[in-house]
Amino acid sequence: MAQGLTARALVAGYGDALVLDALDLDVPQGRITAIVGANACGKSTLLRALSRLLKPKHGHVLLDGKDIHKIAPRALAQKLGLLPQSPVAPEGITVLDLVGRGRSPHQGVFTRWTQRDDEAVAAALEATKTVDLANRAVDELSGGQRQRVWIAMALAQETDLLLLDEPTTFLDIRHQVEVLDLLHDLNAARGTTIVMVLHDLNLAARYCDHLIAMTAGRLHASGTSEAVLTEETVRQVFGIGSRIVSDPVSGRPMMVPIGRHRVDTTPAQNEAMEAMGQ
């Protein structure tokens, strides 16, 4: 029986509109997977379907071979965490309280807060560098600080599988890199399986072990970043020309987009653009 999180012939959507179209997916266990694709292609919908928020119309999502809709919600939430795309914090709630709510799947109806919960929250604040914010109100933080607090909450949940929908939006470049480093550490230290939607193809290529490119509710390509991040795929998935070079820092592929303007037409680039039929 398949281990980890898998989707089989998954069809899901909202009302009559189908977004995911018979999608098959095996999330590599203990790895970092990045999902990329154009706006509205169904990335968030996929994460929602993978984490029980959306019931499939057809097909299944399985965790260790078991249909996730047949697993008790709380038991599932102890294994699988999700950070949705734009979560909203209740007015006035403090960082500490919000991060503490990440512990709720580990608490019974009347069970008390334990030492274990304290430790998990402290570790999550530490990892996301939000210790200093602990007593601030979440709705008074900057977008980037807030994003880190939400990530802290997801970390406090201490799941083996963590799905994150655009965890780096709103963050400045330094904090983007810090979040990705943090997720990398989590993966290395605890073996946490991570699946995240990212819009920055280059950071995705650099940090993930496995890259998935989606178009219109299907997996267009998946594999290593070398296999997926190609000029061909970028054109098919995003409808834009590009050059792929080698990332001087990581050695992974790096995509340089080509728009209509500001293209320095040296012979080499002319050649590239002709090759793309422009």
Add this chain to the structure above:
Amino acid sequence: MLLALLLSAAVVTLTLGRSYVPITDVLRILLGGEVPGATFTVEVLRLPRTVLSILAGLSFGLGGVAFQIMLRNPLASPDIIGISSGASAAAVFAIVGLSLTGPVVSILAVLAGLAVAMLIYGLAVRNGEAGTRLILVGIGVSAMLQSLISYVLLNAPAWNRQEAIRWLSGSVNGARLDEALPLLTTFIVFGLLLLSRSRELETLRLGDDMAAALGTPVSRSRIVIIISAVSIIAVATAVTGPIAFVAFLAGPIAAHIVGANGSLLLPSSLVGAVLVLVADFAGQFLLPARYPVGVVTGVLGAPYLIYLIIRVNRTGRAL
């Protein structure tokens, strides 16, 4: 702190009034003793009134805040969005139209409250969020039910009508202790049910997606919460009438007192009880004429409602 406030309010309503009965005498009477001249005042006039005020207040405060938290909107309290009106309409119809009394009235009120809740929910809630649409639909439904109530009243015999009007303005006049039992039972049963969902309710404040990600069975929780809150509110409404705005005010006041962290269920319930006790006392003794408690809370609640509507209009969200 809130508990102490509630206790002192209860003591005040038992000792003060037309005549002063010292607290020692009150205690002796409550324990079954006789104090000439005071036993009747405390046992028949004041105690039922105080007990009923507390129970009704606890019920309104708890049911109201459960709705506000679940729908993430302070305007989404049952007395604003027509659920209380539904219960009232059913109760008025039962009292005036069918000359019923007792538990049957409560049961009808609960059923009507649930029906209205379903109706509004089906019409207006999207993704568990009570946006402007729900508030508008609720206010519309509420207005419709109010005119239904007027219609029933106009067609009622005069002697029934008087009683119904007094009841409709929300009143604990002529309270009897035997009315307290159904109220107490409902409050305990459904109150415990709500409290057992308190953790889930807290996750629902983060949005349906987040709640589900934290292991809350969203639809099932919501059904339990709606049924419990509506039952509590409707039974209290059937006994005391719709005491205006207590359900609506208790939660925000509690949030001011205890802060936004942690569960608001118990604090809000206690605030509801204090509100009803104090407002009833004010209506009886502090104002130039005697007013039913609902009139006093109505005067308190209306400005806050206006303030909230203006603020929600400006910022688009609240709570």
